[in-house]
Amino acid sequence: MHELGILNAMVHTIEDVVREEGAQEVERIVLEVGELSGVVPRYLEECWPAARYKTSMEATELDVCVVPGIVKCRDCGRVFNAMECDMHCPDCSGQEMEILSGNDLLIKEIICM
């Protein structure tokens, strides 16, 4: 499953941070998931108990913050929310757009002991 592999990759990146920072247990992870990243936030939350199994984060909570997918129409320049407008420019119906935000999968912060 797509989301499971992504969470495994996240665990490895957080283990790097924990090592670098000399932190102990990770209490909570705050993720920023872009609406245009192709990842379904609900699936991340549902997969988390399976992904953390037998890792150093078995007791860690996961918070997922959704970052809106904001785009700019390449035809008329209108800036709009891509999901709300079904990936079409509300002014000119253009489908070519530049992504301004909501494309990334970022670890925002971790709360540690």
Next chain:
Amino acid sequence: MDAFRTIEVKRSIFDNNDRQAEELRKKLKKDKVFLMNLMSSPGSGKTTTLMRTIEALKDEFGIGVMEADIDSDVDAKTIGSTGVKVIQLHTGGMCHLDAEMTSQGLEAMGTENVDLAILENVGNLVCPAEFDTGAVKNVMILSVPEGDDKPLKYPLMFSVCDVVLINKIDVLPYFDFNLERCREAVKKRNPAAKIFPLSARTGEGMEVFTDWLRTEIRSWQEE
């Protein structure tokens, strides 16, 4: 009470994988091994394309193939019949390979006397695009029956690949596939991508791809 602290991370989820991929590329450079990551949907003709590629290049280069599949070793057996080094990697249900798995695969296969290592990634247009495997070049196959709109539907895959092979052009007359429209859609996502239309079954157009590959391997080994 224990004190909690908040660490601002602001790192991509893939940061650890991206670093491992960079390390692997450095090692490959030192060892003069060119790693090609081959990606596509299931049924696009990856194995047939590989067979043709191996036939064209096996007298000039040492070749090793890593076949990644969720299960089975059907493809590894087929490729093994060409006489090149081949190993089967099972991803255990995962839909992609990451840099660590690729690195372990190369170690298991052994890269001594290998100039061209080919990773046949899991058939999937989504997840493999997100994980840098450490490959020198990413090649993807889009076959005619899949439709010319795929670059619009899977933008990430088309933006990470260096080469798009449009396979099965021998069946173009039977499908509503517009080669020009497809080319334009790829270029919109990735202006630098090279596009080679071919038919792995008949061999038409194969030499344009194998010529490109030969040049890339030599320049990777020489630089």
